[in-house]
Amino acid sequence: MMNVVLVGCGAMSRQWLDAARQIDGLAIVGLVDLDAERAKARAHEYDLTGIVIGTSLDAVLDQTGPDAVFDVVVPAARREVALSAFAHNCHLLTEKPLADSPENARAIVEAARQAGRIHAVVQNRRYVANVRRIRRFLDSGAIGAATSIHADFFVAPHFGGFREEMAHVLLLDMAIHTFDAARYMAGGEPASVYCQEWEPANSWYRQGSSASAVFDLGDGKVFTYAGSWCADGFRTSWEGSWRIVAERGSLIWDGHDLLTAEVVATGRDGLFAKTQPIEVPPLDPADRVGGHLGIIRDFMHAIETGTEPETRGTDNIKSLAMVFSAIESAETGRRVAISQETR
Numbered sequence: 001m002m003n004v005v006l007v008g009c010g011a012m013s014r015q016w017l018d019a020a021r022q023i024d025g026l027a028i029v030g031l032v033d034l035d036a037e038r039a040k041a042r043a044h045e046y047d048l049t050g051i052v053i054g055t056s057l058d059a060v061l062d063q064t065g066p067d068a069v070f071d072v073v074v075p076a077a078r079r080e081v082a083l084s085a086f087a088h089n090c091h092l093l094t095e096k097p098l099a100d101s102p103e104n105a106r107a108i109v110e111a112a113r114q115a116g117r118i119h120a121v122v123q124n125r126r127y128v129a130n131v132r133r134i135r136r137f138l139d140s141g142a143i144g145a146a147t148s149i150h151a152d153f154f155v156a157p158h159f160g161g162f163r164e165e166m167a168h169v170l171l172l173d174m175a176i177h178t179f180d181a182a183r184y185m186a187g188g189e190p191a192s193v194y195c196q197e198w199e200p201a202n203s204w205y206r207q208g209s210s211a212s213a214v215f216d217l218g219d220g221k222v223f224t225y226a227g228s229w230c231a232d233g234f235r236t237s238w239e240g241s242w243r244i245v246a247e248r249g250s251l252i253w254d255g256h257d258l259l260t261a262e263v264v265a266t267g268r269d270g271l272f273a274k275t276q277p278i279e280v281p282p283l284d285p286a287d288r289v290g291g292h293l294g295i296i297r298d299f300m301h302a303i304e305t306g307t308e309p310e311t312r313g314t315d316n317i318k319s320l321a322m323v324f325s326a327i328e329s330a331e332t333g334r335r336v337a338i339s340q341e342t343r
């Protein structure tokens with residue numbers, strides 16, 4: 001049995017607790033939130049009787065001595081939570097983003113290394129069937145290597161809460177999913193970025209609800225991102241909508257179920273090379289999916305087998321470096337090299 005304390009009983013904690021109760025061999029032994037009433041409400045909602053509830057993670061860890069901590073707090077509290085978990089010799093699975101600054105990201109990854117504990121991030125948009133299919137299809141070489149990766153993200157949620165007050169809200173709170181998916185699907189090592197942020201007149205956020213970024217992914221690959229969190233109308237999926245251009249064809253994914261590809265055929269049609277549809281194969285049984293549930297399972301598997309999970313902090317920090325470099329570019333108005341230290 002793996003005993004776990006979950007910290008941060010806000011909106012997202014439901015996804016974690018929904019997943020946790022589907023996993024045999026996992027027991028939630030404590031719930032922590034600065035607001036004790038929230039923690040109590042979750043315990044009641046999920047029928048978690050007899051567990052320890054508190055407002056201090058240190059105190060609840062002292063009392064319960066669990067194997068792992070599930071961190072679902074706001075990004076600003078992540079470092080404090082991570083250092084507390086590792087100081088108590090716990091493994092740590094954390095919500096995205098891994099940290100709220102490059103310094104905090106490095107400090108957390110280093111603390112995990114020193115403690116010798118597994119540290120992974122819920123970068124759950126990797127655990128989506130079509131993301132796995134695209135990666136496998138590109139790896140197969142059916143349309144050659146990806147050269148130009150384009151993602152659009154236009155969603156206009158009224159969350160309320162911390163997002164409407166934070167700086168760089170789209171880049172720091174959401175774009176990590178899209179950046180990580182690009183890095184995963186198309187491969188490559190992010191080398192530099194140019195990014196502009198702006199606040200449209202129709203925005204209800206304090207800062208950074210809209211952004212456009214151009215990344216150099218090395219080897220001649222370029223990734224462009226256009227996003228807004230206040231674009232009413234023609235909403236894209238949470239995954240974004242994608243066009244990936246490769247050496248011998250292209251694929252389009254609407255972020256939902258529509259995933260199509262065309263490959264160059266022989267001959268010309270006037271100005272244009274002939275193309276023909278090519279099937280993107282279905283999900284391979286070896287492809288891991290399932291959002292939070294899939295990631296929690298992988299995290300537990302890594303602990304049980306002494307292996308490293310896919311979304312380990314030491315790799316996820318490379319996607320986070322894309323975020324922080326984009327923010328630096330937006331702040332300085334200059335192209336920014338993506339740090340060798342983190343990539």
Ligand SMILES: NC(=O)c1ccc[n+]([C@@H]2O[C@H](COP(=O)([O-])OP(=O)(O)OC[C@H]3O[C@@H](n4cnc5c(N)ncnc54)[C@H](O)[C@@H]3O)[C@@H](O)[C@H]2O)c1
Pocket residue numbers: 007008009010011012013032033034035038055057072073074075077080081095096097122124161162173
């Ligand atoms: N993976 C995803 O798809 C996804 C989606 C939405 C949010 N998130 C992430 O989940 C995290 C939480 O988001 P949310 O929407 O649940 O926020 P929220 O504000 O609803 O909940 C956060 C909770 O953490 C508590 N908290 C803050 N600091 C704490 C501390 N030091 N100790 C104990 N409790 C503390 C707050 O009291 C609050 O109850 C964020 O990092 C967010 O980016 C991920």
